[in-house]
Amino acid sequence: MSKKKWLEEIYSKGWARKESFSTISGLEVDPLYTKDDILQFDPEKDLGYPATYPYTRGIYSTMYRGRFWTMRQFAGFGTPEDTNKRYKYLLSQGQTGLSVAFHFPTLYGYDSDDYRACGEVGKCGVAIDSLLDMEILFSGIPLDRITTSMTINPPAAMLLSMYLAVAEKQGASFDKVGGTTQNDMLKEFIAQKTWIYPPAPSLKLVIDIVEFCAKHVPKWHPISISGYHIREAGSTATQELAFTLADGIAYVQASIERGLDVDEFAPRLSFFFNSHNDFFEEIAKFRAARRIWAKVMKERFGTKNPQSCQLRFHTQTAGCSLTAQQPYNNIVRTTIQALAAVLGGTQSLHTNSLDETWALPTQEAATIALRTQQIIAEESGVTNIIDPVGGSYYVEWLTNKMEEDAWAYIKKIDEMGGMLKAIELGYPQREITESAYKFQKWVESEEKVIVGVNKYTMKEELPIPTLKIDEEVEKHQVARTKKLRRERNNSAVRTALDNLKRTAEKDENLVYPILAAVKVYATLGEMTGALKEVYGGYQDPGYF
Amino acid sequence: MERKVRIMVAKPGLDGHDRGAKVVARALRDAGYEVIYTGLHQTPEMIVKAATQEDVDAIGMSVLSGAHLYLFDKVIEMLKEKGLEHIVVFGGGIIPTDDIVKLKEIGVAEVFLPGTPLNDIVSWIENNVMPKVKERMEKEEKLV
Numbered sequence: 001m002s003k004k005k006w007l008e009e010i011y012s013k014g015w016a017r018k019e020s021f022s023t024i025s026g027l028e029v030d031p032l033y034t035k036d037d038i039l040q041f042d043p044e045k046d047l048g049y050p051a052t053y054p055y056t057r058g059i060y061s062t063m064y065r066g067r068f069w070t071m072r073q074f075a076g077f078g079t080p081e082d083t084n085k086r087y088k089y090l091l092s093q094g095q096t097g098l099s100v101a102f103h104f105p106t107l108y109g110y111d112s113d114d115y116r117a118c119g120e121v122g123k124c125g126v127a128i129d130s131l132l133d134m135e136i137l138f139s140g141i142p143l144d145r146i147t148t149s150m151t152i153n154p155p156a157a158m159l160l161s162m163y164l165a166v167a168e169k170q171g172a173s174f175d176k177v178g179g180t181t182q183n184d185m186l187k188e189f190i191a192q193k194t195w196i197y198p199p200a201p202s203l204k205l206v207i208d209i210v211e212f213c214a215k216h217v218p219k220w221h222p223i224s225i226s227g228y229h230i231r232e233a234g235s236t237a238t239q240e241l242a243f244t245l246a247d248g249i250a251y252v253q254a255s256i257e258r259g260l261d262v263d264e265f266a267p268r269l270s271f272f273f274n275s276h277n278d279f280f281e282e283i284a285k286f287r288a289a290r291r292i293w294a295k296v297m298k299e300r301f302g303t304k305n306p307q308s309c310q311l312r313f314h315t316q317t318a319g320c321s322l323t324a325q326q327p328y329n330n331i332v333r334t335t336i337q338a339l340a341a342v343l344g345g346t347q348s349l350h351t352n353s354l355d356e357t358w359a360l361p362t363q364e365a366a367t368i369a370l371r372t373q374q375i376i377a378e379e380s381g382v383t384n385i386i387d388p389v390g391g392s393y394y395v396e397w398l399t400n401k402m403e404e405d406a407w408a409y410i411k412k413i414d415e416m417g418g419m420l421k422a423i424e425l426g427y428p429q430r431e432i433t434e435s436a437y438k439f440q441k442w443v444e445s446e447e448k449v450i451v452g453v454n455k456y457t458m459k460e461e462l463p464i465p466t467l468k469i470d471e472e473v474e475k476h477q478v479a480r481t482k483k484l485r486r487e488r489n490n491s492a493v494r495t496a497l498d499n500l501k502r503t504a505e506k507d508e509n510l511v512y513p514i515l516a517a518v519k520v521y522a523t524l525g526e527m528t529g530a531l532k533e534v535y536g537g538y539q540d541p542g543y544f
Numbered sequence: 545m546e547r548k549v550r551i552m553v554a555k556p557g558l559d560g561h562d563r564g565a566k567v568v569a570r571a572l573r574d575a576g577y578e579v580i581y582t583g584l585h586q587t588p589e590m591i592v593k594a595a596t597q598e599d600v601d602a603i604g605m606s607v608l609s610g611a612h613l614y615l616f617d618k619v620i621e622m623l624k625e626k627g628l629e630h631i632v633v634f635g636g637g638i639i640p641t642d643d644i645v646k647l648k649e650i651g652v653a654e655v656f657l658p659g660t661p662l663n664d665i666v667s668w669i670e671n672n673v674m675p676k677v678k679e680r681m682e683k684e685e686k687l688v
Contacts, residue, residue: 104557104558104559104609104611105558107558108558110558115587116558116587117558118614119557119611119613119614119615119618120557120558120609120610120611120614123609123610123611124559124608124609124610124611192560193560193561193562193584194560232561232563233562233563234563234567320563323658323659324657324658324659325657325659356638357638357657357658358638358639358640358641359610359638359640360610433566436563436566436567437566437567437570440567440571440662444661444662444663450659452659453659454661463640463641463642466640469610539583540583540584540585541583542581542582542583542584543566544553544565544566544569544570544579544581
């Protein structure tokens with residue numbers, strides 16, 4: 001029997017709840033998928049094996065049989081001392097990698113005593129103003145034995161320099177240090193919206209880090225090319241996939257234009273995706289991502305090193321899917337999303353805490369989130385087999401479909417002149433705003449159900465315990481930074497900052513003078529301020 | 545007299561999460577209100593200045609960074625200083641329950657949590673902002 005026959009003669013005779021069914025992104029799906037849906041599919045060419053081109057099934061030969069994904073919980077709040085304690089706790093509970101959440105002032109390159117930092121210090125991440133704070137943050141944590149991801153974008157070079165300086169003080173040379181700087185400015189202008197300088201100098205700084213790491217920090221991932229934030233801002237799964245890979249293409253292109261050989265830096269590029277509620281759509285997305293990137297690197301950029309074609313990624317479960325209503329339900333959402341990421345072959349995973357629609361995670365909520373990963377890894381059995389859902393008619397059809405749709409977006413962006421140009425034109429930003437509004441309309445009309453929000457609601461709910469950031473944190477941090485400025489060698493700082501400005505004016509690699517400034521305890525605000533004098537700032541165009 | 549109600553949707557402080565603010569701004573515009581969206585990274589001074597220039601009737605502030613107590617307080621304080629207490633201040637974001645209580649104590653008229661239906665916000669404006677605007681317009685007409 002053909003699928004067409006089955007649909008007409010058997011399915012149509014049965015009862016269905018709705019006229020049509022679609023993924024959370026709005027992609028319409030059939031009731032059943034069969035070999036008829038993947039007639040063009042060539043397992044040799046399109047699927048391959050794990051660790052073989054085009055890597056659809058996974059980038060490593062043994063995947064989780066060799067090593068589980070890194071359990072890397074994003075954490076940070078209050079003072080560096082507060083966060084150091086939380087890191088040590090999470091490591092003691094089985095976390096295998098660190099991930100730093102900086103507070104908003106640091107994300108924008110402001111010191112804690114800047115006017116713009118008022119009320120924000122330590123509230124949504126850890127306050128880091130200088131190398132001194134970084135030393136406290138990693139006190140007692142050996143940086144040659146653990147890898148750290150830092151979610152930092154415009155001032156990534158400053159924070160990377162601080163991390164390297166701390167490692168050096170601990171006795172670890174740069175070639176021993178491993179980790180990631182997010183350092184993905186294109187997605188900032190598209191979605192996360194943390195910026196200091198306009199797009200062109202921001203991109204220059206990104207590539208400065210790529211170049212520096214290729215030469216001096218070989219184990220470091222200089223960029224975490226991100227789709228997470230694009231998805232959180234409201235894009236569909238395919239837009240997340242396409243815009244992220246288009247950003248990747250822009251970075252590869254810019255690095256080549258800088259004079260680097262593609263195989264010199266490509267093996268250390270990494271990606272960061274969202275894992276949302278629609279289980280199979282997410283798995284297909286991850287598989288499509290690997291296949292598309294492999295093709296891009298081999299066919300468009302002519303890479304020779306197989307590692308240059310391997311898309312390695314971190315995943316975070318979808319923050320935007322969590323509800324403030326009946327927050328314990330979020331544990332269930334996070335579990336489904338984490339499972340999708342694992343079945344999709346992620347290298348690293350952060351699971352959200354149940355209380356994040358109210359505040360930063362309490363220790364208890366963060367522990368449950370970590371346990372979620374550990375239970376999937378140790379008890380579910382899914383890690384015994386590589387790409388276990390591969391071969392499912394639906395998954396292979398959906399992987400193909402998402403790849404096809406993503407290529408269409410990538411082509412469109414290429415025709416605009418590349419991602420930087422597309423951003424100037426407002427293209428990805430508008431697409432995201434449209435998708436976000438569309439989704440909200442679906443929720444309002446109950447076309448998409450959110451349990452506890454538009455269905456199964458409860459009138460009275462007891463508030464859950466939440467983490468509180470003490471107002472003393474701001475006072476403490478401001479005092480420490482002011483004291484640092486008084487006690488350090490200010491003449492050395494002035495020289496370092498002048499040198500930083502001059503290097504920017506000469507358009508040379510900025511990581512070297514930034515590292516030098518960091519070591520003499522220039523503050524973050526002083527360094528970003530010096531560059532602002534050369535590059536200027538950037539204002540949100542404010543479309544809605 | 546047919547004066548459209550003018551609502552400012554603002555993003556104070558450093559918080560860059562604008563999905564919610566934009567969706568609300570659009571819903572309010574679709575509902576027929578005059579909407580001014582400030583864009584990101586507004587200081588309290590910038591918000592109050594713009595509110596004065598645009599002659600708004602209400603300001604909706606979105607804060608997901610945890611800095612809500614400071615930012616709402618600063619804006620309300622500045623509105624008072626400028627004699628602009630008639631402007632209704634409301635908001636949303638990531639705000640724990642006990643902070644909602646504190647915000648209402650300092651004069652925030654309502655806080656809309658994640659998951660609030662857009663229609664609820666639109667109805668609230670209709671029932672809580674429109675009557676105040678009407679009353680004020682009528683008073684001003686009488687003076688003239």
